[in-house]
Amino acid sequence: MSTVVSAPGKVLLAGGYLVLDRAYTALVFGLSARIHILVKDIETSSGVELSEIVVQSPQFRDATWNYGYHLAEGQGGIQVIQLQGASSTKISRNPFVETALTYALTYISTVLPRRHIKPTSITILADNDYYSQPANTPKNASHQFIDFGVRLQDAHKTGLGSSAALVTAFTGALLSHYLPKSLYSLPSEPGRSILHNLSQASHCAAQGKVGSGFDVATAVYGTCLYRRFSPSILSSLGEPGSSGFATHVKNIVEDTDTSLKWDTEISKRGVTIPPGMALAMCDVDCGSETVGMVKQVLAWKKDDPEGSKKLWDELQACNEALAKKLTAGAGIEEFREAFGEIRERIREMGINSGVPIEPKEQTELLDAVTAGVEGLAGGVVPGAGGYDAIVLLVKDDEETLSALEKFLEKWSKEKGSNVKLLGTRGELEGAREEDASKYGELVK
Ligand SMILES: Nc1ncnc2c1ncn2[C@@H]1O[C@H](COP(=O)(O)OP(=O)(O)O)[C@@H](O)[C@H]1O
Numbered sequence: 001m002s003t004v005v006s007a008p009g010k011v012l013l014a015g016g017y018l019v020l021d022r023a024y025t026a027l028v029f030g031l032s033a034r035i036h037i038l039v040k041d042i043e044t045s046s047g048v049e050l051s052e053i054v055v056q057s058p059q060f061r062d063a064t065w066n067y068g069y070h071l072a073e074g075q076g077g078i079q080v081i082q083l084q085g086a087s088s089t090k091i092s093r094n095p096f097v098e099t100a101l102t103y104a105l106t107y108i109s110t111v112l113p114r115r116h117i118k119p120t121s122i123t124i125l126a127d128n129d130y131y132s133q134p135a136n137t138p139k140n141a142s143h144q145f146i147d148f149g150v151r152l153q154d155a156h157k158t159g160l161g162s163s164a165a166l167v168t169a170f171t172g173a174l175l176s177h178y179l180p181k182s183l184y185s186l187p188s189e190p191g192r193s194i195l196h197n198l199s200q201a202s203h204c205a206a207q208g209k210v211g212s213g214f215d216v217a218t219a220v221y222g223t224c225l226y227r228r229f230s231p232s233i234l235s236s237l238g239e240p241g242s243s244g245f246a247t248h249v250k251n252i253v254e255d256t257d258t259s260l261k262w263d264t265e266i267s268k269r270g271v272t273i274p275p276g277m278a279l280a281m282c283d284v285d286c287g288s289e290t291v292g293m294v295k296q297v298l299a300w301k302k303d304d305p306e307g308s309k310k311l312w313d314e315l316q317a318c319n320e321a322l323a324k325k326l327t328a329g330a331g332i333e334e335f336r337e338a339f340g341e342i343r344e345r346i347r348e349m350g351i352n353s354g355v356p357i358e359p360k361e362q363t364e365l366l367d368a369v370t371a372g373v374e375g376l377a378g379g380v381v382p383g384a385g386g387y388d389a390i391v392l393l394v395k396d397d398e399e400t401l402s403a404l405e406k407f408l409e410k411w412s413k414e415k416g417s418n419v420k421l422l423g424t425r426g427e428l429e430g431a432r433e434e435d436a437s438k439y440g441e442l443v444k
């Protein structure tokens with residue numbers, strides 16, 4: 001039997017940094033670029049009871065991880081141990097895969113106690129836009145999942161949130177594969193909430209920090225207005241294998257602890273992509289280090305509580321105004337104005353905190369593209385800002401998109417850079433089960 005679940009990448013259009021604080025919200029969009037997880041049973045000879053799960057990411061080199069697993073004593077959950085596997089090369093670890101596996105199997109073992117967890121083979125497939133492709137890659141020439149030919153750590157990420165999409169799709173695929181339909185249904189409300197809580201827990205554990213969680217929320221629910229959860233919810237989980245870990249995971253995932261209730265707020269109605277418009281991303285092919293930027297912005301917020309609050313309150317109001325225009329519909333000029341108001345304050349936050357949130361080069365590009373392409377409703381440097389891909393709201397017609405592409409080509413030539421329209425677009429839907437037959441040989 002095979003199961004496939006996919007989850008979308010993300011772009012945080014408005015509310016970067018503010019969303020770390022529960023007093024503010026963010027407009028987050030899911031993307032058509034997804035990570036797909038294929039799970040299939042490994043056939044064993046009758047009488048043989050294997051406990052092995054093999055995970056592969058065939059688009060990359062040295063990307064096979066073999067795990068053994070066993071039930072720990074004292075409600076410690078399922079512990080996984082990475083095995084050497086068949087290859088003689090030194091094994092690399094994949095903390096996101098290892099943690100998502102540990103947490104998901106632990107939860108599954110609490111729902112199905114005394115049931116042997118069957119061995120499976122798991123394949124990870126990422127849509128191509130997660131990584132910058134060489135300048136000479138022919139457009140649309142390749143099939144859906146390119147072989148990147150390099151190790152994962154050598155691939156150049158475009159910043160679409162690969163780890164959150166991976167952890168969410170991986171968790172969803174394991175839940176759907178191992179639990180009977182009567183106990184778990186991914187598309188149902190309780191199914192989504194279980195997927196959200198479990199994925200947030202393992203993504204935070206693998207990252208070693210609690211961020212706002214907007215990327216996992218987007219991977220689960222798709223485009224929405226997001227208010228973060230209180231970080232204290234995840235503080236009492238303990239370590240996998242330690243006494244009571246499985247009980248803690250179950251309580252957190254099913255939200256049964258009355259003193260630590262999940263307080264995430266997801267509003268699917270609070271934001272949308274207006275009809276006739278598209279959300280497009282432009283890769284600028286450099287990327288930036290979010291962690292250092294967040295630290296510095298938070299240090300400024302602490303040093304200047306009054307000034308920062310005033311600016312954040314203003315930004316929140318501008319973000320809400322944009323959300324309203326997106327849901328109610330507005331003309332190009334109105335959108336341009338709304339983006340302009342937001343960008344002005346983002347640059348102010350950058351100057352005050354000393355962090356290049358909208359660096360000079362990106363200001364130049366955003367201004368020029370807005371002035372030079374008629375159907376462009378505006379754009380921003382999303383998320384933490386810096387040199388990641390920029391996001392643009394455009395009229396969704398051939399004329400606008402080809403004018404945009406021409407503009408970027410000319411811009412890249414003049415500036416000696418490699419700015420490229422990615423194929424991915426904003427999309428409303430979150431994690432979903434996929435038809436396994438679409439993946440051909442890969443699921444056999
Ligand atoms: N296609 C993939 N196959 C296997 N692991 C992946 C894949 N994409 C992402 N990962 C995991 O996620 C990590 C990248 O996470 P991170 O650096 O937080 O980037 P991002 O900002 O894209 O989430 C990788 O080191 C790997 O552990």
Ligand SMILES: C[C@@](O)(CCOP(=O)(O)OP(=O)(O)O)CC(=O)O
Pocket residue numbers: 011012015016017018019020159160161211212213214290294382383384385388
């Ligand atoms: C600053 C933030 O509010 C938004 C960061 O958004 P990005 O989209 O830049 O994130 P990464 O993919 O992790 O680099 C931090 C947060 O919300 O956790």
